[in-house]
Amino acid sequence: MPTAEASTTVEDVVRRRRGDLVELSHSIHVEPELAFAEHRSCAKTQALVAERGFAVTAKPGGLDTAFRAEFGSGALVVGICAEYDALPGIGHACGHNIIAASAVGTALALAEVADELDLTVVLLGTPAEESGGGKALMLEAGTFDDVATTVMLHAGPLDIARARSLxxxxxxxxxxxxxxxxxxxxxxxxxxxxxxxxxxxxxxxxxxxxxxxxxxxxxxxxxxxxxxxxxxxxxxxxxxxxxxxxxxxxxxxxxxxxxxxxxxxxxxxxxxxxTEPSYLELTPDTWLADVFRDEMRRLGRTPVAAEFEAALPLGSTDMGNVTQVMPGIHPIVGIDAEGASVHQPGFATAAAGPSADEAVVEGAVMLARTVVALATTPAERDRVLALKAARP
The missing domain is CATH 3.30.70.360 (Alpha-Beta Plaits)
Known part of the structure; x- marks a missing residue:
């Protein structure tokens, strides 16, 4: 399948599922759950992909509120991380409801082209990002062992393609x-x-x-x-x-x-x-980040210029541990929070607002099209697979 056709297909899938994805985001938002106790959010996040035919494995790594949902049997195994834990007292002030819904949208879209692009699509429900290091624990348990590259996004006040963390x-x-x-x-x-x-x-x-x-x-x-x-x-x-x-x-x-x-x-x-595993610094893959930046611009967003991205630390995330092992990205998709930033009550309110709903849909579109670009660019696909083969 040519790149242009696959890119159009995945975007169409996301936009057709807009209602389901926004409903998922709002449902997670209205019932915030803390680290390792995200039972309802975990179930909600896997429901749509289970209906689509993904094979769901519960409790990978022994974590009660983690899951792994897999579709396809292609050589290029792509992981998509969904987070859904909230913060004590201020709910989804980090917008993890947006992360979960956009990850589901990305997975549903890529399932539509998995056979044609020789992909295996893996949606990973990763608990306890705010406190507990769910991804670090899942890495140690081998949940990511067959994954060649992992993508996800995060909401924030700005659009940042090559986000870094501490x-x-x-x-x-x-x-x-x-x-x-x-x-x-x-x-x-x-x-x-x-x-x-x-x-x-x-x-x-x-x-x-x-x-x-x-x-x-x-x-x-x-x-x-x-x-x-x-x-x-x-x-x-x-x-x-x-x-x-x-x-x-x-x-x-x-x-x-x-x-x-x-x-x-x-x-x-x-x-x-x-008190928890250490979080390593994000090292986003430059090629994937550049493709995502182009996707931001295509949709009319104004990402921070590449030369200024390094000056914008964004706290810390256990996705950094993943990017130390394999190519991956963790871009920031901007929402209108009226001046509030993450971990503020105003951001929690904004995480279920109109611009957050757009971030869910556009974020899934951009992630899916970025993966399509990787799958259909032979040199980059080979690079990622070679890195996977060289891992211990």
């Missing part, structure tokens, strides 16, 4: 001291709350010397239970980010010293534990 790790820091009456015998206590204070001061001073791209942010999750009792246990959670994994490792070492400082200064014990 490497990330998260830890819980526990301090253990000794309880005592705060007025009668404070000298008998070891104040675990003071350990947090010392650590936070050290981190605040460290911020002056952080390398470009490095950042830290944290919260106290347990600061004591009563003002008249010296706290014997406290806990805080910290997130560390950096431009790449090497820089993140350096930052982790410096933060470890700050955590230790709180213990040393107060005489408390302390323990630092990772």
């Amino acid at each position: 490497a990330l790790s998260q830890v819980a820091v526990e301090y253990t001291g000794r309880a005592a009456h705060a007025a009668v015998a404070p000298y008998l206590g070891l104040n675990a709350a003071d350990a947090i204070t010392v650590s936070q001061v050290a981190i605040g001073l460290l911020r002056q010397q952080l390398a470009p791209g490095q950042m830290v942010h944290g919260i106290v999750t347990d600061g004591g239970q009563a003002t008249n009792v010296i706290p014997a246990r406290t806990e805080m959670h910290f997130t560390m980010r950096a431009n790449d994994s090497q820089s993140l490792t350096e930052l982790e070492g410096r933060m470890s010293d700050c955590f230790l400082a709180g213990a040393v200064a107060t005489g408390c014990g302390h323990r630092v534990e990772a």
Whole structure:
């Protein structure tokens, strides 16, 4: 099948299914579910492809709210990631309902041309992107082993074809001291709350010397239970980010010293534990991103110029782990959120608005046509397959 014919076919499929895709997006949006508890959203996301004849495998990697839906038997195995977890308190303020619906639209479209283009289409339901690293866990479990390239999109305030992200790790820091009456015998206590204070001061001073791209942010999750009792246990959670994994490792070492400082200064014990898998930095495939940028322009969008994309960090995502293993893209499709950005309540409202509905449909069109371009460009198809063959 020629490229032009296949591209037209996949676009027609998406536009014919517009009602179903928008309904899916709104249905996920109205029932937000948190990481590893997205049971209704997981079921909704796989329903349309199951009806189309995709073979659905539940719980890949042992994750209850993950799935893998497969169609076709072609040599080029293309993964499409669907996210559907929400944020505590502010629902779909990251627009994962848009991601899920656009991924379903992409999969339905590519199924229509899978035989002609020698494709295997794999829709991957990937839970817990906001917290928990579902894709990292699925990678480790082998769910992506046969996939040659993976695509997905994300909503945001701008159109960005070659989006990047920061490497990330998260830890819980526990301090253990000794309880005592705060007025009668404070000298008998070891104040675990003071350990947090010392650590936070050290981190605040460290911020002056952080390398470009490095950042830290944290919260106290347990600061004591009563003002008249010296706290014997406290806990805080910290997130560390950096431009790449090497820089993140350096930052982790410096933060470890700050955590230790709180213990040393107060005489408390302390323990630092990772709370989820590390997120690696996005390394989008240049060729795929360039095709997607052209698709944005074709539909009248105005993507950020390629030379400015690197200046726009977009938080962190476990899709970065996937792009470290295989060619992939994670473009940002802009929606009108009236000045709000991701992780703000205004963005949650916008994620079910008219421009979000357009992002679902146009996003699926652009992703599907990008995959068609890959499948019908012999040199690029061979490159991706060769990279797959060379993987351990």
